[in-house]
Amino acid sequence: MKLLSLNQRAALLSVVMLVVGLLIWEAAIPAQNAVGELTEYERLTGAGAAKAGVPPPSAVITKAWEQLSNPFYDAGPNDKGIGIQIGYSIYRVLTGYFLAALVAIPFGFLIGMSQLAYKAFNPFIQVLRPISPLAWMPLALFIIGDSEASAIFVIFICSIWPMLINTAFGVAGVREDWVNVARTHELGPFKTAFTVILPAAAPTIVTGMRISIGIAWLVIVAAEMLVGGTGIGYYVWNEWNNLDLTSVVFSILMIGVVGMSLDAMFGLLQRRVAYVE
Amino acid sequence: MKPYLSIEKLTQRFPDGAGGDLTVFEDATFGVEKGEFVVILGHSGCGKSTIMNILAGLAEPTSGAVIMDGQEVKGPSLERGVVFQNYSLLPWLSTLKNVTFGVAARHPNWNRQKIEDHAVKFLAMVGLEGDVIHRKPSQLSGGMRQRVSIARAFANHPKLMLLDEPFGALDALTRGTIQDELLNIWGQMEQTVFMITHDIDEAILLADRILLMTNGPQARVAESVEITIPRPRNRTEIVEHPNYYAIRNHLVQFLGKRSKELAGQPTPAGQTNSPVSVRIDKTETPDDPEDKRPALRAVNS
Ligand SMILES: Nc1ncnc2c1ncn2[C@@H]1O[C@H](COP(=O)(O)OP(=O)(O)O)[C@@H](O)[C@H]1O
Ligand SMILES: [Mg+2]
Numbered sequence: 186m187k188l189l190s191l192n193q194r195a196a197l198l199s200v201v202m203l204v205v206g207l208l209i210w211e212a213a214i215p216a217q218n219a220v221g222e223l224t225e226y227e228r229l230t231g232a233g234a235a236k237a238g239v240p241p242p243s244a245v246i247t248k249a250w251e252q253l254s255n256p257f258y259d260a261g262p263n264d265k266g267i268g269i270q271i272g273y274s275i276y277r278v279l280t281g282y283f284l285a286a287l288v289a290i291p292f293g294f295l296i297g298m299s300q301l302a303y304k305a306f307n308p309f310i311q312v313l314r315p316i317s318p319l320a321w322m323p324l325a326l327f328i329i330g331d332s333e334a335s336a337i338f339v340i341f342i343c344s345i346w347p348m349l350i351n352t353a354f355g356v357a358g359v360r361e362d363w364v365n366v367a368r369t370h371e372l373g374p375f376k377t378a379f380t381v382i383l384p385a386a387a388p389t390i391v392t393g394m395r396i397s398i399g400i401a402w403l404v405i406v407a408a409e410m411l412v413g414g415t416g417i418g419y420y421v422w423n424e425w426n427n428l429d430l431t432s433v434v435f436s437i438l439m440i441g442v443v444g445m446s447l448d449a450m451f452g453l454l455q456r457r458v459a460y461v462e
Numbered sequence: 463m464k465p466y467l468s469i470e471k472l473t474q475r476f477p478d479g480a481g482g483d484l485t486v487f488e489d490a491t492f493g494v495e496k497g498e499f500v501v502i503l504g505h506s507g508c509g510k511s512t513i514m515n516i517l518a519g520l521a522e523p524t525s526g527a528v529i530m531d532g533q534e535v536k537g538p539s540l541e542r543g544v545v546f547q548n549y550s551l552l553p554w555l556s557t558l559k560n561v562t563f564g565v566a567a568r569h570p571n572w573n574r575q576k577i578e579d580h581a582v583k584f585l586a587m588v589g590l591e592g593d594v595i596h597r598k599p600s601q602l603s604g605g606m607r608q609r610v611s612i613a614r615a616f617a618n619h620p621k622l623m624l625l626d627e628p629f630g631a632l633d634a635l636t637r638g639t640i641q642d643e644l645l646n647i648w649g650q651m652e653q654t655v656f657m658i659t660h661d662i663d664e665a666i667l668l669a670d671r672i673l674l675m676t677n678g679p680q681a682r683v684a685e686s687v688e689i690t691i692p693r694p695r696n697r698t699e700i701v702e703h704p705n706y707y708a709i710r711n712h713l714v715q716f717l718g719k720r721s722k723e724l725a726g727q728p729t730p731a732g733q734t735n736s737p738v739s740v741r742i743d744k745t746e747t748p749d750d751p752e753d754k755r756p757a758l759r760a761v762n763s
Contacts, residue, residue, distance in 0.1 A: 362546060362548060362550040363550065363552060365520055365538075365544070365546070365550065366550050366552065368519075368520060368537075368538040369518060369519075369520070369538045369539075369540070369542070369543070369544045370540060370563070370564055370567035370568070370618075371538065371539060371540050371567060372567060380563070381552065384552070384554045384555075385552075385554070387554075458554075460553045460554035460598070460600070461553060461598065461600035462553050462600065
């Protein structure tokens with residue numbers, strides 16, 4: 186007898202796995218350390234050093250409650266709410282990302298339309314694409330000077346490639362029949378680009394955008410650890426320096442949640458532009 | 463006087479991939495009159511689509527010219543509507559939007575309501591009404607898709623309608639229905655139609671005149687056969703017309719045998735490659751039972 190749908194059963198299983206996982210984790214941490222942070226004395230004497238930092242899930246949940254109930258407090262440069270830190274990171278990611286989209290999509294369009302441009306630009310793209318975005322950081326810091334702008338530049342440079350390549354690929358792959366429909370209806374180049382080529386290539390372009398936002402979110406954490414000051418990446422590193430592993434674990438989870446949300450947004454967009462031939 | 467649509471010494475060559483040239487056809491010369499329904503019949507690969515793409519302005523011939531209504535065809539135009547074999551509907555648009563896409567291009571200053579009403583009217587003419595018109599092409603059957611494609615083309619009232627094997631991918635039953643719809647819509651609009659097919663019965667049912675092409679390479683438009691069966695035609699009744707089997711046999715003969723024999727012959731120097739006009743009419747000539755050959759009359763046009 187099937188009382189529950191597949192999705193319901195899967196959800197149930199997920200909850201069971203979560204609960205079991207948390208219980209095992211909780212049980213694995215010795216009780217005396219589960220109370221919370223170590224006292225100053227214990228830390229200085231190194232008591233319980235081996236497992237001291239790893240918090241049990243109960244502590245993380247308490248921390249999460251505490252942080253999420255007041256996410257936007259600002260008590261000086263080293264003590265800001267998680268909401269503010271994530272806000273900074275999202276701001277950098279979106280700025281770098283949209284600048285990249287602004288360049289990559291029109292440019293991808295052009296090289297997708299012209300075989301000559303495609304072939305001429307391809308070697309440069311192939312060399313630049315595999316460079317770890319963080320490798321640009323020293324150069325960016327030297328040339329741009331400002332650390333904030335450098336972080337945005339790193340996001341820009343890492344999100345540009347998937348969008349550029351996918352746009353060019355999508356545009357180049359638009360069926361000739363559809364372009365011929367535009368031609369027999371005497372559509373000009375702009376009308377053709379917007380009413381035929383763009384919707385035809387949209388699924389491929391949005392896939393590129395989705396890959397880019399994922400990479401950008403991966404990179405921002407590392408970039409902020411390097412650049413410092415604000416942002417979720419800096420927050421993780423700062424809490425590590427404070428030996429507050431509860432906060433570290435909590436912020437790791439937040440990074441996951443935000444990344445998932447960003448991805449889900451593009452998943453929605455992807456579904457909107459999808460079509461069946 | 464020049465015909466309405468005049469194809470003059472049209473030659474098409476493609477690189478054959480081995481450093482040489484492949485001549486698809488050479489110096490092809492023929493005409494189509496205004497309001498005429500002309501069908502071109504030939505084996506696949508002889509160059510029918512190539513001719514049609516040139517007529518549509520989607521491709522350029524190696525040499526020669528196409529002149530329509532006194533003007534040389536250069537590039538595609540709204541005056542030449544095309545129905546492609548694979549329908550070429552835009553899959554991200556609904557059925558209705560696929561037609562309004564064309565209407566809006568034709569009438570940029572019409573308002574939305576007018577464009578939509580016009581599109582709905584033409585979809586209804588090919589039997590698409592109600593909810594169906596809001597579906598995406600992927601949710602339609604092949605026959606329905608081709609109807610949309612026909613509606614899109616006719617809704618624009620082009621001077622010349624070009625159809626490239628429009629029913630090639632359809633089952634016989636659906637094909638029959640849509641052929642009737644095509645005849646119906648053509649009857650109402652007095653359009654000039656140039657259609658490609660390799661189906662003999664379809665050609666006889668629809669055409670005023672059938673152009674016969676020899677096999678490629680170096681194909682020629684060898685004959686122009688007048689269909690001497692009065693309209694309106696009905697698929698069940700035309701088979702009883704005395705000319706039907708005579709014409710059909712002539713076409714079968716050509717496609718089965720003579721298209722091969724005549725293939726690959728270059729044009730004699732100084733001559734154009736116009737088709738020989740053939741008129742088969744059993745109702746005019748007294749029926750001679752001993753003469754199995756159809757009455758042939760070559761006319762110089
Ligand atoms: N772009 C092209 N390049 C090279 N050869 C072509 C090209 N287009 C068509 N051909 C050749 O021209 C011939 C006629 O093709 P086509 O017009 O499609 O035939 P049909 O429509 O009568 O079946 C074929 O031999 C085909 O291979
Ligand atoms: Mg063809």
